[in-house]
Amino acid sequence: MKALIAAAAVWLATSALAAPKPDNALLKAATAEAPAVTGTLKSLVEVESGSGDAEGLETLGRYLEGRFAQSGGSVSRVKPLPGTVGxxxxxxxxxxxxxxxxxxxxxxxxxxxxxxxxxxxxVVEGAAGPLAYGPGIADDKAGIAVILHTLPLLSARDYAELTVVINTDEERGSVGSGPIITEMAKGMSAVLSFEPTVYPETMVNGTSGTNTVIVTIAGKSAHAGAAPEAGINAMVEAAHVIAVTKDLDRGPGKRRFNWTVVNQDRGVRNIIPNNVTLIGDLRTATLAEVDQFRAELAERLKTPAVAGAQVVAEVRVNRPPFDVSPASSALIEEAQAIYATLGRRLPLMPRTGGGTDAGYAAIAGVPVLEFLGLPGAGYHTTDAEYVHLESVPSRLYLAASLIRRLGR
Incomplete structure (x- = not known):
């Protein structure tokens, strides 16, 4: 028994020595920096900057220019591709x-x-600590806040070159900024993307490509009461289109497809509608899935339910999917090891149905790490979007540690 106790004591002592330890100086600095994040979140949230809001995006752009300049950065503006605001x-x-x-x-x-x-x-108190609420706070103003407050934790020896890019059209597919992000990512040692994660925090095995599905239906107008049979009801045909395509959604973790918008040029109660446009959201893991969906959609719509109706379908590719490469997997393992020194876990989750700019960065052929913003929930819901402030010190520590390890 004495021998067993002695062996156990040696094992415990050895395990304790072998256990990963955090960089205490960096952790202390991250902890000291964390309270200021709440004020930055408030400043960011209180500038309304919806996609396409020229005034709000300009105001927030000037704020960011000032903050980056205060941190010693050389700040510039890059014009997005035509059609994008900000x-x-x-x-x-x-x-x-x-x-x-x-x-x-x-x-x-x-x-x-x-x-x-x-x-x-x-800011309200939650079961797991304080929560900060506000429109867009998790997606993605907290990501900006993490970047802003990671900068003071770094020194010149932590990188040869550090570049921060904040774009203005991510929520619309980054069609005006995505190619620019790809170009800027070329030749980089790594790209770190600060989209939000869930709570408790996770890493992700990939993000989805985002695509737009547009079906236009042309019919013929007629008096809805006196001679409806003389018309061709585009709305009835639209209902048919929805009914025969709803199962093209394959469910969680697979291809996602949902109709989200119905448009009509002229809607009058007593006129048979002669035109309807359906817009749908398609999420795919590969570009090949887009082609497969396009073929399936064409097959479902080849025979209109309403005689004489003309149905035209289009599938537009917006944002490419992000697939974790071996080099990106190595970054995930690095992040997990860093978090382990804090006694925290970063489990790897399957591909998310959301699409992010990580897809554009990955096209450059460089390793990309996604979900380095704050953990939160309620994305895209006006009064219920929030982030966990409890995680701020560890997220600052994680971002700074990754930059140091990759940049030195």
Whole structure:
């Protein structure tokens, strides 16, 4: 028995010595920096910056220019591709390290002006600690806040070059900024993307490609009471289209497809509608899945239910999917090891149905790590979007540690 006790004592002592230890100086600095994040979140949330809101995006862009300049960055603006509102804010730092790193986040939200009045910024106590609420706070203003407050934890020896890109059209598929992100990612040692994660935090095995499905239906107008049979009811045909395509959604973890918008040029109660446009959201893991969906959709719609109706379908590819490469997997393992020093876990979850700019960055052929923002929930819901402030010190520590390990 004495021998067993002695052996156990040696094992415990050896295990304790072998257990990973955090960088205490960095952890202390991250913990000291964390309280200021709440104030930054308030400042960011209280500028309404919905996609397409030129005034709000300009105001927030000026705020970010000032913050990055205060941190010693060389700040510039990059014009997005035509059709996108708001300049891309780019900040650069030169250092004495070895790695070139790109940090990305977005300032636009899904909310239109007026959402803040209905759901003002607030901090409330939750079961797992304080929660900060506000439109767009998790997606993705918290990601910007993490970047802003990671910068003071770094020194010039932590990177050869550090570039931050904040775009303005992520919620619309980054069609104006995605190719620019791809170009900026080329030649980088790694790209770190600051989209939100869930709580408790996880890493992700990939994000979905986002695509738009448009079906236009042309019919013929007629008096709805006197001679409806003389018309061709585009709305009835639209109902048929929805009915025969709803099972094209394959469920969680697979291809997702849902009709989300119905448009009609002229809607009058007593006129048989002669045109309807259906818009749907398609999420795919590969570009090949888009082609497969396109073929299946065409097969379902080849025979209209209403005689004479003309149905035209189009599938537009917006944002490419992000697939975790071996190099990206190595970044995930690095992040998991860093978090383990804090006694926290970062389990790897399957591909998410959401689409992010990680897909554009990955096209450059460089390793990409996604979900480095704050953990939260309620994305895209005006009065219920929030982040966990309890996680702020560990998220700052994680971001700074990754930059140091990749940049030195």
């Amino acid at each position: 300049d891309i804010i780019v900040a650069r730092w030169k250092g004495t390290g070895k790695g070139r790193l790109l940090l990305i986040a977005h300032m636009d939200t899904v909310y239109q002006r007026g959402a803040l009045a209905k759901a003002p910024f607030k």
